[in-house]
Amino acid sequence: MSEPLLEVEDLRTQFFTEDGVVRAVDGISFTVNEGEIVGLVGESGAGKSVAASSIMRLVEQPGEIVGGEIRFKGETIFGLEDVERDGDGPPEKVPRDDMLSNAEVRERIRGREIAIIFQDPMESLNPVFTVGGQLREFIEINRDLPENEARDLAVHMLREVGIPEAEERYDDYPHQFSGGMRQRVLIAMALACEPSLIIADEPTTALDVTVEGQILDLVDDLQGKYDTSFIWVTHDMGVVAEICDRVNVMYLGEIVEQADVDSLFHDTQHPYTKALLNSIPRPDQSVGELNPIAGVMPEAINPPSGCRFHTRCPEAREVCTRTHPGCREVGDGDGPHRAACLKHEGVFNAGYVESESIENKTTGGFDVGLTEEGEADD
Amino acid sequence: MGIYRYTIRRLLQAIPVLLGIITITFLLSDAIPGDPVQIMLGPSPSQAQIEAIRAKYGLNQPLYVRYGNYVWGLLHGDLGESLYYQVPVLLKIKQRLPATLLLLISSFAFAIVTAIPLGVISAKRRNKPTDHISRVIALVGVSTPSFWIGLMMILIFVYHLGWFESTGLVIPWEGPGPLIAPGNQAAALGAWTDHLVESARHLLLPTLSLGTLQMAAITRIERSSMLEVLSEDYVQLARAYGVSERTILRKHAFRNAQLPVITLIGLQITAAIGGAVLTETVFAINGMGTLIVNSIYRQDFPTIMGTTFFYGLVFVIGVIVTDISYAYVDPRVTYGEAE
Numbered sequence: 201m202s203e204p205l206l207e208v209e210d211l212r213t214q215f216f217t218e219d220g221v222v223r224a225v226d227g228i229s230f231t232v233n234e235g236e237i238v239g240l241v242g243e244s245g246a247g248k249s250v251a252a253s254s255i256m257r258l259v260e261q262p263g264e265i266v267g268g269e270i271r272f273k274g275e276t277i278f279g280l281e282d283v284e285r286d287g288d289g290p291p292e293k294v295p296r297d298d299m300l301s302n303a304e305v306r307e308r309i310r311g312r313e314i315a316i317i318f319q320d321p322m323e324s325l326n327p328v329f330t331v332g333g334q335l336r337e338f339i340e341i342n343r344d345l346p347e348n349e350a351r352d353l354a355v356h357m358l359r360e361v362g363i364p365e366a367e368e369r370y371d372d373y374p375h376q377f378s379g380g381m382r383q384r385v386l387i388a389m390a391l392a393c394e395p396s397l398i399i400a401d402e403p404t405t406a407l408d409v410t411v412e413g414q415i416l417d418l419v420d421d422l423q424g425k426y427d428t429s430f431i432w433v434t435h436d437m438g439v440v441a442e443i444c445d446r447v448n449v450m451y452l453g454e455i456v457e458q459a460d461v462d463s464l465f466h467d468t469q470h471p472y473t474k475a476l477l478n479s480i481p482r483p484d485q486s487v488g489e490l491n492p493i494a495g496v497m498p499e500a501i502n503p504p505s506g507c508r509f510h511t512r513c514p515e516a517r518e519v520c521t522r523t524h525p526g527c528r529e530v531g532d533g534d535g536p537h538r539a540a541c542l543k544h545e546g547v548f549n550a551g552y553v554e555s556e557s558i559e560n561k562t563t564g565g566f567d568v569g570l571t572e573e574g575e576a577d578d
Numbered sequence: 579m580g581i582y583r584y585t586i587r588r589l590l591q592a593i594p595v596l597l598g599i600i601t602i603t604f605l606l607s608d609a610i611p612g613d614p615v616q617i618m619l620g621p622s623p624s625q626a627q628i629e630a631i632r633a634k635y636g637l638n639q640p641l642y643v644r645y646g647n648y649v650w651g652l653l654h655g656d657l658g659e660s661l662y663y664q665v666p667v668l669l670k671i672k673q674r675l676p677a678t679l680l681l682l683i684s685s686f687a688f689a690i691v692t693a694i695p696l697g698v699i700s701a702k703r704r705n706k707p708t709d710h711i712s713r714v715i716a717l718v719g720v721s722t723p724s725f726w727i728g729l730m731m732i733l734i735f736v737y738h739l740g741w742f743e744s745t746g747l748v749i750p751w752e753g754p755g756p757l758i759a760p761g762n763q764a765a766a767l768g769a770w771t772d773h774l775v776e777s778a779r780h781l782l783l784p785t786l787s788l789g790t791l792q793m794a795a796i797t798r799i800e801r802s803s804m805l806e807v808l809s810e811d812y813v814q815l816a817r818a819y820g821v822s823e824r825t826i827l828r829k830h831a832f833r834n835a836q837l838p839v840i841t842l843i844g845l846q847i848t849a850a851i852g853g854a855v856l857t858e859t860v861f862a863i864n865g866m867g868t869l870i871v872n873s874i875y876r877q878d879f880p881t882i883m884g885t886t887f888f889y890g891l892v893f894v895i896g897v898i899v900t901d902i903s904y905a906y907v908d909p910r911v912t913y914g915e916a917e
């Protein structure tokens with residue numbers, strides 16, 4: 201296996217709102233190796249975008265990274281250490297000496313090493329500047345090229361991502377581009393800066409299916425050509441299957457399952473992942489047969505006790521309401537496979553087997569799971 | 579569509595607006611009770627005198643003829659003759675317009691020059707002391723009537739401190755003789771300097787009095803608009819590509835944030851024209867405001883109509899300038915496909 205490019209350890213990002221503390225990202229750990237496409241999957245509100253902006257230290261007020269460590273190519277993007285306070289009280293957390301300063305993150309990391317493609321192509325380009333001008337500006341900043349060379353490269357990149365008549369379109373404004381075209385421009389921006397890692401935050405969600413397919417193909421091509429690593433944020437398991445090498449499944453600020461894409465799909469270890477997989481529409485289903493995940497995800501401001509998924513989990517037992525499972529190795533064979541579910545009694549030893557099943561009324565598409573559970577209960 | 583074609587289209591669109599203003603003022607002055615002839619001639623004029631005056635001003639003709647004559651006159655730059663001053667209305671307006679324009683322009687200049695930095699800084703330092711101070715200033719500014727500000731300033735700076743003047747304006751460009759005076763250049767320059775200082779001493783208080791409201795309103799919208807733009811995805815994207823906070827503020831966010839500000843400034847023009855009437859009264863400025871108010875007292879219809887028309891003209895030009903600035907800033911408008 202190749203070297204880890206990015207290591208995220210126990211990352212915690214919180215928003216201090218008037219209603220209370222939103223624990224948007226609550227202790228996630230994962231790595232990205234060189235040349236890999238790593239998926240970050242989960243429902244809306246799981247904390248995927250917050251995780252993405254944390255990695256680039258782009259979290260805005262009232263949000264703040266409150267703990268954990270982010271290392272990139274041996275540099276510390278984020279890291280805290282304890283300092284004893286005068287008098288009593290717990291030690292204070294302060295940035296470590298080796299943590300990059302704001303200016304260093306801006307100059308050395310953002311754009312140059314890690315680039316991001318946002319969720320909404322319609323909102324991500326500045327409406328009052330030309331498309332080419334915006335692309336050129338980012339190239340100038342991150343590739344140290346003079347204006348005319350940056351311009352040539354910008355036109356080249358526009359061509360590369362399949363914008364027809366790139367030379368002429370260079371001076372157009374974003375409103376003259378369709379959604380798919382704008383997304384291509386955003387991809388061109390990311391690639392043109394030649395970063396080692398691109399974070400794609402649901403880059404195809406706002407697009408229709410045919411355009412989505414084209415964009416995925418494009419990224420596949422270009423990824424091979426430029427050998428860039430990707431973190432691919434999505435809530436679509438279909439997309440994950442198509443492009444990812446490894447996957448992290450997020451639920452309410454936590455990673456609940458982590459595995460390479462084959463074992464995640466064929467040897468699923470977490471009920472939430474199972475539910476996500478069941479919810480992928482298949483061509484042989486009618487709309488009525490769709491299996492959306494039952495219930496809604498609770499608020500990150502006041503997450504459920506124990507296992508956070510227990511309010512919706514078809515396999516939930518009484519112990520799940522009390523005991524919080526961390527993400528542990530549960531795999532039985534090749535490659536790491538981690539999951540945060542107490543049903544792996546051999547790993548967690550929490551007394552799941554003896555514990556009583558609890559009813560989750562909103563069972564939706566979990567019939568299979570329920571029967572299994574019933575059998576285990578006997 | 580290019581910006582030039584857009585400008586021409588906006589100018590052409592102004593014609594019906596002006597025609598509307600003319601028609602409405604004409605009809606209104608006809609409908610208002612009271613007979614100007616009576617006012618001109620005193621308590622008990624003879625029938626013959628009345629007839630003569632009516633004939634002289636064309637008041638004995640039917641409405642549509644008078645309307646036609648009026649519009650025809652307007653096209654030739656003839657606004658009729660003032661019943662009170664007995665001089666052409668256009669002449670009167672030419673005398674009074676500079677003071678009002680000076681007041682309007684200087685108070686808008688003051689408002690824009692102070693409000694935009696204030697609003698931007700406020701947004702940049704959101705919820706920090708600077709922001710709180712600027713927000714309090716803006717709140718006080720929008721909630722205090724401009725004539726009251728004027729009166730208070732006269733009390734403090736004119737009566738107590740004696741720093742400024744409180745009556746009339748000195749028009750800066752109507753200077754004391756030629757600026758280039760061969761042989762006596764030093765004296766000419768000196769006279770001009772004194773003149774400009776005098777002009778500033780007269781202009782400052784009315785400008786502050788009229789401009790404070792504008793300043794406060796623009797500050798508030800500038801702040802909220804900057805805050806909104808600073809949280810847009812495209813600003814976040816610029817940050818993600820390593821653009822410095824300074825460049826983001828000055829380039830990426832600033833231009834977008836000006837769109838609502840421009841709209842507001844356009845709307846403020848109407849408010850300022852009204853405010854100018856009060857300001858002129860408080861500071862005893864012989865401008866359009868006092869002219870129109872006095873003409874209403876005197877039922878001097880030609881003057882009322884003429885001044886109203888000119889106010890309409892100032893307003894329409896203001897709106898066109900606003901629209902063109904908007905189109906200049908926002909490429910979506912220029913191409914006629916506003917989203």
Ligand SMILES: Nc1ncnc2c1ncn2[C@@H]1O[C@H](COP(=O)(O)OP(=O)(O)OP(=O)(O)O)[C@@H](O)[C@H]1O
Nearest residue numbers: 215217222224243244245246247248249250251500
């Ligand atoms: N600026 C903010 N202030 C307060 N809470 C926030 C803020 N931004 C995000 N959150 C909260 O953080 C949590 C995670 O949000 P996030 O945007 O990361 O979700 P996501 O997984 O990206 O979802 P989606 O698929 O909708 O993009 C949510 O509960 C959200 O309400």
Ligand code: SF4
Nearest residue numbers: 507510513520541542
């Ligand atoms: S720990 Fe319990 S509630 Fe949580 S996923 Fe596993 S079975 Fe479901």
Ligand SMILES: [Mg+2]
Nearest residue numbers: 248249250319
């Ligand atoms: Mg998101």
